[in-house]
Amino acid sequence: MQKTLTIRGADLYQGYLDPEAQQALVDALREIIRAAPFFRPETRWGKPMSVRMTAAGRYGWFSDRKGYRYEPRHPSGVVWPAIPAMVLDLWRDVTGLAREPDCCLINYYGADAKMGMHQDKDEADFSMPVVSISLGDDALFRLGNVARSGATESIWLTSGDVVVLGGDARLIHHGIDRVRPGSSQLLPKGGRINLTLRVVD
Ligand code: MD6
Ligand code: FE
Numbered sequence: 402m403q404k405t406l407t408i409r410g411a412d413l414y415q416g417y418l419d420p421e422a423q424q425a426l427v428d429a430l431r432e433i434i435r436a437a438p439f440f441r442p443e444t445r446w447g448k449p450m451s452v453r454m455t456a457a458g459r460y461g462w463f464s465d466r467k468g469y470r471y472e473p474r475h476p477s478g479v480v481w482p483a484i485p486a487m488v489l490d491l492w493r494d495v496t497g498l499a500r501e502p503d504c505c506l507i508n509y510y511g512a513d514a515k516m517g518m519h520q521d522k523d524e525a526d527f528s529m530p531v532v533s534i535s536l537g538d539d540a541l542f543r544l545g546n547v548a549r550s551g552a553t554e555s556i557w558l559t560s561g562d563v564v565v566l567g568g569d570a571r572l573i574h575h576g577i578d579r580v581r582p583g584s585s586q587l588l589p590k591g592g593r594i595n596l597t598l599r600v601v602d
Contacts, residue, residue, distance in 0.1 A: 402414055402494075404565075408544060408554055409544040409545070409546075409570060410566075410568065411564055411566050411573070412495075412564070412567070413556070413563070413564055413565075414562065414563040414565075415559070415562050417495075417534075417561055417562065417563040418491075418534070418536075418561035418563075420561070422561070423536055423561050423587055424587070425487060426485065426487060427536060427587060429487065429488075430485075430507065430536075430594065432482070433507065436482045437455045437456065437461075437479060437481055438455065438477075439454060439507075440453065440455065440476055441454070442464040443464060443465050445465075445468045446466075447466050451511075451514040451516075452508045452510055452516055453508070453509040453511075454506065454507065454509070455475065455481075455507045456505060456506050457481050457482045457484045457488075457504075457505040457507065458481055458484045458503050458504045458505045459473065459503045459504065459601070460481070460503050461474075461475065461481050461504060461506065470523065471503075471504060471601050484501075485505075488505055488534070488598065489501055489502075491532070491534065491563065492598050495563060495565050496565065498529070500529070502532070502598035502599055502600055503599065503600055503602060504597075504599045504601050505596055505597070506596065506597045506599070507594060507595075507596055508595045508597070509592060509594055510577065510580050510592055510593040511591075512580065514577075514580065514592075514593075515576070515577050515579055515580075516576045516577040518545060518549075518576040519574065519575070519576060520547075520574055520575075521566070521597070522572060523601075524599055524600060525602055526600060526602075528571075529567075530566060530567030530568075530571060531565070531566045531598065531599050532565050532566075532597070532598040533563065533564045533565075533566075533595055533596065533598070534562075534595070534596040535559065535560060535561070535562045535563075535564075535595055536561070536587060536593065536594040536595070537560055537587045537592055537593040537594055538560075538581055538582060538584045538585045538588075538592055538593040539557050539559050539560075539580065539581040539584040539585065540557070540579070540580045540581070540593050540595070541555050541556075541557055541577065541578040541579050541580075542557070542558045542564070542577060542578075543555045543575060543576050543578055544573060544575050545573055545574040545575065546573055546574060547569075547572050548574075553574075557581075559584075559585075560585045560587050577595075580592070
């Protein structure tokens with residue numbers, strides 16, 4: 402599909418996944434979460450994050466007191482499950498790249514979870530975009546600048562929306578201020594799942 406909006410260089414594909422595709426993706430994620438359950442990473446300052454995480458692909462993103470990095474295994478020792486085929490199809494469609502993502506990070510936001518402003522910069526090649534897929538409750542996404550300071554703009558992401566950070570927008574600061582609990586019926590226990598797809602090496 403065509404992008405629906407560009408905001409601070411981020412390309413949005415609002416409603417990329419229709420309700421049936423969203424449900425199919427949730428079903429695929431259930432298998433992944435069974436093999437690689439959600440865990441709660443700690444920041445490098447030793448504070449537990451409010452978001453719970455797991456991953457699929459060759460690498461998962463991991464954080465503890467030693468810092469932020471990509472790991473080839475879940476904390477339990479199992480290798481991460483494969484990235485679902487429909488997610489790889491979406492990546493190919495919105496990026497046009499033959500190169501597949503190495504990591505599909507899976508973030509779960511409960512009613513009180515948020516994610517502070519950050520840059521995605523633990524990857525080796527910033528010419529490769531980062532793609533995100535939103536499922537479940539609405540979330541207020543804030544986009545800023547490559548520099549930490551300066552003006553920001555916010556937009557509500559809803560279930561099925563896709564965001565691509567590439568080109569000059571690849572290193573902009575961004576975060577989730579809050580979710581709107583109960584705004585979607587997709588996830589049986591409520592909340593929001595965000596997938597982010599990245600080339601790591
Ligand atoms: C989220 N998203 O939507 C957090 N990163 O929960 C991100 O941190 C993100 O949406 C890189 C590219 C797109 C994103
Ligand atoms: Fe990010």
